[in-house]
Amino acid sequence: MKVSILIDNRPSDNPVLVSEHGFSALATTNENRRILVDTGLSGRAFDNASALGIDMQNIDYLILSHGHKDHTGGLERFVTINKNAKIIAHSAIQNFDYQSNRGGKWHSLSPDQDIIRKNFDRFIFIDDNYPIDNNIIIVKNKTTIHPRPLGNRYLYLISNSEALPYPASDEISLCINHDGRLTIISPCSHNGLLNIADECCNIMKTNNIAAFIGGLHLLDGEGDNIEKLSSTIIKKYPQMRLYTGHCTGNEACNMLANGLGAHFNVFKTGDTIKI
Numbered sequence: 001m002k003v004s005i006l007i008d009n010r011p012s013d014n015p016v017l018v019s020e021h022g023f024s025a026l027a028t029t030n031e032n033r034r035i036l037v038d039t040g041l042s043g044r045a046f047d048n049a050s051a052l053g054i055d056m057q058n059i060d061y062l063i064l065s066h067g068h069k070d071h072t073g074g075l076e077r078f079v080t081i082n083k084n085a086k087i088i089a090h091s092a093i094q095n096f097d098y099q100s101n102r103g104g105k106w107h108s109l110s111p112d113q114d115i116i117r118k119n120f121d122r123f124i125f126i127d128d129n130y131p132i133d134n135n136i137i138i139v140k141n142k143t144t145i146h147p148r149p150l151g152n153r154y155l156y157l158i159s160n161s162e163a164l165p166y167p168a169s170d171e172i173s174l175c176i177n178h179d180g181r182l183t184i185i186s187p188c189s190h191n192g193l194l195n196i197a198d199e200c201c202n203i204m205k206t207n208n209i210a211a212f213i214g215g216l217h218l219l220d221g222e223g224d225n226i227e228k229l230s231s232t233i234i235k236k237y238p239q240m241r242l243y244t245g246h247c248t249g250n251e252a253c254n255m256l257a258n259g260l261g262a263h264f265n266v267f268k269t270g271d272t273i274k275i
Contacts, residue, residue, distance in 0.1 A: 001027065001028060001029045001030050001176065001178050001183065001275050002027075002028050002272055002273060002274045003025050003026065003028075003185065003211075003213055003272070003273040004026045004028070004052065004271075004272050005024075005267050005269060005270065005271045005273070006024040006026060006040070006048050006052075006054070006270075007019060007020055007022055007024045007045035007269050008022075008023055008246055008267060008268055008269045009021050009022075009245060009246055009247075010245050010266070010267070010268035010269060011268060012048075012268055012269040012270035012271075013268075014051075014270050017048045017051060017052075017269050017270045018044050018047065018048060018269070019269040020040060020041045020042060020044060020070075021041060022041035022042070022070035022071065022073065022246075023038050023040060023070065023071055023188070023214075023245075023246045024037070024038045024039050024040040024045035024071075024074065025037050025185060025187070025213070026049070026059070027174065027176065027183070029135075029136070029178065033060050033061075033132075033136065034058055034059050035059070035062075035063060035174060036056075036059045036062045036063070036078075036085070037062075037063045037065060037185050037187060038063070038064060038072070039062070039064075039074030039077070039078050040070070040071070040074045041070045041073040041074065042073055042074055042077075043074035043076065043077025043078070045074055046074065046077055046081055048269065048270065052270065056078070056081045056082050057081060057082055057083075057084075059082050059085045060085060061086050061088060061132065062082075062085050063087075063088050063089075063138060063172065063174050064088070064090075064093065064111075065172055065173065065174075065185075065187045065188065066168065066171040066172070066187075066190065067089075067090075067109075067111050067170055068098055068109045068111075068188070069098075069109050069111055069112075072111035072112070073111075073112075075087075075111065075116075076115045079122065085122075086124055087122050087123045087124065088123075088124045088126060088138055089124075089125060089126070090125070090126060090127065090140065090172055091126065091127050092170040093111060094113070094125070096110070096157050096170060097110055097157060097159070098110045098155070098156075098157060098166070099155075099156045099157070099158055099163065100154050101154055101156065102154035109155070126138065126140065127140070135177040135178065136174070136175070137200075137203060137204070138172050138173070138175075139173045139175050139196070139199055140172055141168075141172075141173065141195055141196050141199045142199060143191075143195040143196070143199040143202070144191075144195060145195065146194035146195045146232075147192060147225060148168070148190065148191060148192045148195070149189065149192060149216060149218050149219070149222075149225075150217075150218070150219045150222045151219050151247060152165070152166055152217060153165075166190070168190035171186075171188070171191055173185065173186040173196050173199075173214075174186075175200040175203065175204060177204050177206070178210075178275070180206065181208050181209070181275075182200060182206065182208060182210060183209075183210055183213065183275050184196065184197060184209060184212045184213065185213045185214055186214040187214045188214065188215045188216075188246065188247055189214055189215060189216050190217055193212060193216055193229065193233075194233075194236075197209060197212060197236075197237060197240075207236070208239060209239065209240040210241065210275050211240065211241045211242075211243060211275045212241075212242050212243070213243045213244075213273060214243075214244065214246070215244060215245060215246030215248050216244050216247065217247045217248070218248050218249060219249055219252070220252055221251065223255060226252055226255045226259070227259060229256070229259075230256060230258075230259025230260055231259065233259075233260060234259070234260070240263065241263050241264075241265065242256065242264050243265045243266075243267050243273055244256070244265075244266060244267070248266075253266050
């Protein structure tokens with residue numbers, strides 16, 4: 001199978017492709033199922049798809065990993081291009097008022113609720129795991145034994161005019177079993193890589209993770225957490241390759257590279273990951 005990174009914070013070497021603070025990736029399985037994960041911030045991911053020769057009209061499912069607009073902002077563009085794909089999201093994205101105060105300024109991260117309402121019949125809203133088939137499951141994380149990334153500290157929900165820490169209770173991940181090996185796509189990993197990996201392995205009843213793909217929300221400066229993350233991956237998932245970008249800081253990437261060696265990779269806009 002392969003995963004095509006349609007847009008990411010990190011720019012492509014190809015000058016035709018655009019980058020932005022956001023994430024969108026297309027997973028194409030060995031059975032030729034085509035599953036889009038997130039839409040980026042603006043919809044420009046689909047300009048990149050066109051430049052890469054990817055036909056967005058043939059997508060089977062769109063997964064919205066969580067409600068933040070750098071992952072849902074291209075939804076209006078997607079439903080204009082693609083008229084058939086079902087859209088899977090946690091039910092909470094209909095209600096959450098997402099905010100960030102990173103940099104000392106409050107700004108909204110909420111999705112466009114009008115677009116969701118206008119396309120309501122295309123949505124499958126879930127509150128728990130959702131199997132697409134025996135080998136493809138949308139996973140709602142329930143594991144909490146490992147630390148969550150410190151990048152969550154700037155994220156909030158507004159409820160009754162009160163700012164509450166973002167619980168990431170709306171976050172879902174895509175887990176694909178191919179030939180007995182798992183590929184996990186978790187665009188932001190607000191619940192923490194290890195919690196998500198453990199949850200997917202418990203559901204699929206295997207610890208054989210071929211690839212974990214997505215941002216990790218690790219801040220530069222949380223060195224101890226990153227060292228522990230690397231050592232735990234090596235012990236628990238020695239065969240796993242980690243591909244990260246989007247919300248993972250450069251210093252964090254350097255530390256992970258030192259800890260994981262050849263099993264660590266940084267992706268950028270336009271990359272194709274073959275698994």
